[in-house]
Amino acid sequence: MTNQELIEKIKTIKEAQPGNLMARHFDAAYFLSLDEHSRQRLVRIIASGIENPDSQMGAYAMNPQDYDQFATMLDPMIRDSHGIPADIEIAPQNDWDTGGTACDLGAIDERLKDVSMRVRVARNVSTFPLPGAMSREQRVAFESVAAQAFTKLIEDPEFGGQYLSTTPGSPHEIDEDEYEHRVKAHQMFKDMSADPYLNVAGISADWPHGRGMYVSRDEDFLVWVGEEDHLRIMAMQHGGNLNVLFERLRAGLETLTGLLPPFATSPTYGNVTSCPTNLGAGMRASLHMKLPGLTSHGSDLTRLKQEAKKLGLSVRGAGGEHSGAGKDGLVDISPSARLGVTEMEIMQRLYDGAAALWAME
Numbered sequence: 001m002t003n004q005e006l007i008e009k010i011k012t013i014k015e016a017q018p019g020n021l022m023a024r025h026f027d028a029a030y031f032l033s034l035d036e037h038s039r040q041r042l043v044r045i046i047a048s049g050i051e052n053p054d055s056q057m058g059a060y061a062m063n064p065q066d067y068d069q070f071a072t073m074l075d076p077m078i079r080d081s082h083g084i085p086a087d088i089e090i091a092p093q094n095d096w097d098t099g100g101t102a103c104d105l106g107a108i109d110e111r112l113k114d115v116s117m118r119v120r121v122a123r124n125v126s127t128f129p130l131p132g133a134m135s136r137e138q139r140v141a142f143e144s145v146a147a148q149a150f151t152k153l154i155e156d157p158e159f160g161g162q163y164l165s166t167t168p169g170s171p172h173e174i175d176e177d178e179y180e181h182r183v184k185a186h187q188m189f190k191d192m193s194a195d196p197y198l199n200v201a202g203i204s205a206d207w208p209h210g211r212g213m214y215v216s217r218d219e220d221f222l223v224w225v226g227e228e229d230h231l232r233i234m235a236m237q238h239g240g241n242l243n244v245l246f247e248r249l250r251a252g253l254e255t256l257t258g259l260l261p262p263f264a265t266s267p268t269y270g271n272v273t274s275c276p277t278n279l280g281a282g283m284r285a286s287l288h289m290k291l292p293g294l295t296s297h298g299s300d301l302t303r304l305k306q307e308a309k310k311l312g313l314s315v316r317g318a319g320g321e322h323s324g325a326g327k328d329g330l331v332d333i334s335p336s337a338r339l340g341v342t343e344m345e346i347m348q349r350l351y352d353g354a355a356a357l358w359a360m361e
Ligand code: ARG
Pocket: 048, 054, 055, 056, 057, 058, 059, 197, 228, 275, 277, 321
């Protein structure tokens, strides 16, 4: 494709798909002002949004430096996606002090004592390219680095557990049945090669090499290796107390951080992730709640989505991204904001939002 053809193609996408932020913020003059090498790099970053016109973001970084080097295009996309005006400094901040405020849903209603709660953070190490630009050798080499760290975690009585790999020939390799069992248990990630967005970005390349998951003895602390980011570190519990959940993640993350190469961070955004939607805290905290009233028994999410949006929450089906609601109106709710908010603000928003939706229900 010539530069002119590419520019035309993105223009067509912009008209047909106004929600595609890549197309919305693509500027032909900027693109043409870059040298040939930089143009090729930018095309790789935005390829997913070009080949998948229905993308909401439409870009994945290939290297942590991309966010600086292509800031002219990426910064406006990031701000648009996260709702941060151009003249406001993002100033990344962290706050993991779970003791400050009680967020116990079980104290609101008995029925909220046993919800499925999950919180994850995305992290990438600074010693490898981001997943979209890794070779098979690099994926497997990174997996070894991670597996080494998990050996230490497994020896720690607070964690224990095991590392499971999908890499053919790995000493930790699991078979197809075990993999399927872990996917059904909502622990292991799905086959990435089935995701058209990740495919075009090169993020799912070499599947299933260099992929795996650490799972603690109690199966409440997990780490994905080689999905959309090098690491997705998460705590999962059935209960209602968000403080306990977040504290588990904080402790696990702290222990693991000391065992790994330094994480990739940006002074502008905080934690660096493949997808610009995850920059910053890199955190997604969610609850699975049954809201049959607000969803007409799971058949229609329109009303719920409207109400949730006012509370700063996003709604998904319980089967993950792009899934529909379960039959009892089982949905996944999570605070939309990732950037420019602290970890504790995310916890508070999830609690306040869930309480408000429960009252409406
Ligand atoms: N690339 C997709 C899009 O632009 C996914 C964006 C958010 N989801 C994610 N898993 N990063 O719509």
